[in-house]
Amino acid sequence: xxxxxxxxxxxxxxxxxxxxxxxxxxxxxxxxxxxxxxxxxxxxxxxxxxxxxxxxxxxxxxxxxxxxxxxxxxxxxxxxxxxxxxxxxxxxxxxxxxxxxxxxxxxxxxxxxxx
Amino acid sequence: xxxxxxxxxxxxxxxxxxxxxxxxxxxxxxxxxxxxxxxxxxxxxxxxxxxxxxxxxxxxxxxxxxxxxxxxxxxxxxxxxxxxxxxxxxxxxxxxxxxxxxxxxxxxxxxxxxxx
Numbered sequence: 001x002x003x004x005x006x007x008x009x010x011x012x013x014x015x016x017x018x019x020x021x022x023x024x025x026x027x028x029x030x031x032x033x034x035x036x037x038x039x040x041x042x043x044x045x046x047x048x049x050x051x052x053x054x055x056x057x058x059x060x061x062x063x064x065x066x067x068x069x070x071x072x073x074x075x076x077x078x079x080x081x082x083x084x085x086x087x088x089x090x091x092x093x094x095x096x097x098x099x100x101x102x103x104x105x106x107x108x109x110x111x112x113x114x115x
Numbered sequence: 116x117x118x119x120x121x122x123x124x125x126x127x128x129x130x131x132x133x134x135x136x137x138x139x140x141x142x143x144x145x146x147x148x149x150x151x152x153x154x155x156x157x158x159x160x161x162x163x164x165x166x167x168x169x170x171x172x173x174x175x176x177x178x179x180x181x182x183x184x185x186x187x188x189x190x191x192x193x194x195x196x197x198x199x200x201x202x203x204x205x206x207x208x209x210x211x212x213x214x215x216x217x218x219x220x221x222x223x224x225x226x227x228x229x230x231x
Contacts, residue, residue: 004159033218043206043221056218088158103150104219106160 002026004093004107012113018079021110025072025093031055032074033104034066037088046089049074081114088112117142119209121222128197129230136192136225138207144168146212149183149190150219154204163205166190197229 005024013019025032033056034046045058049068066076072093078085088111092104118141128134140149147168152160164174166183174181178195194201204226208219 035219035221042223043208043219045218045220048218058218090158090160092160103148103152103162103165104160105162106152108157108159111158 004091004105006089006091006107006110008110009108010111010113012115013081015081015083015114017081018077019081019112020075020077021089021091021112023074023076023091023093023107025074025091026105029093029095029105030072031094032068032072033092033094034074034076035090035092036060037090037109038084038086043090046076078112083114086112086114117144117147117209117211117217117220119207119220119222121205121207121225123225124223125226125228127228127230130199131196133193133195134197134227134229136194136205136207136227138190138192138222140188140190140207140209142209142211144211144213144217148210148212150208150210151181151190151192152206152208154206154224156203160206163192194227197227199229199231202227202229 007022031050033048035043037043047066048056052068063079068074088109090109092106094104120139149166151163171183180193182191204224206224207222210219211217
């Protein structure tokens with residue numbers, strides 16, 4: 001069965017622009033979580049959605065937002081991009097909030113570069 | 116607060132050597148889950164194992180084994196007879212359960228290089 005699909009794989013944006021990243025979870029998975037990975041801070045939790053509702057939110061500024069659609073697909077948006085937003089953004093899906101017996105299934109990520 | 120420490124930033128071994136990746140965690144939750152993930156160059160995190168706080172049995176899966184010790188708050192990962200394909204960054208993660216399901220808290224990762 002298909003895994004977690006993230007699009008696009010690579011993205012280059014200019015400071016001040018906004019960006020939208022997409023994540024399609026595994027079929028039947030209703031929970032989608034987003035993580036930011038940078039060399040300095042490592043993997044940090046952004047937010048989690050379950051059945052179109054945000055269930056958890058990490059410690060990120062309001063420029064970072066997300067949503068989930070009725071088909072469980074999720075998008076995250078970053079407005080007014082800063083150089084420090086350059087990172088690998090990983091999406092993870094699960095059958096329920098907080099992961100299932102096999103943890104979360106991660107996608108390959110979107111590598112965002114802000115110039 | 117929850118915290119995961121992977122003190123080894125990088126490890127380099129010669130193929131067929133055994134290697135142990137250390138993971139120390141902190142949590143006030145009495146119920147929690149521990150995970151190990153592998154991140155190859157392609158970027159995705161590949162799930163390796165999940166362990167709950169009530170199960171301290173060691174686990175072996177092929178060349179992989181895990182040693183969970185609550186007394187020392189450690190969840191170490193050993194690869195036996197390492198292979199070049201094991202080269203990757205390995206992450207240990209923790210999720211508390213006392214206050215509902217909390218997101219994964221990751222360690223900084225250990226980059227393993229296996230040299231042929």
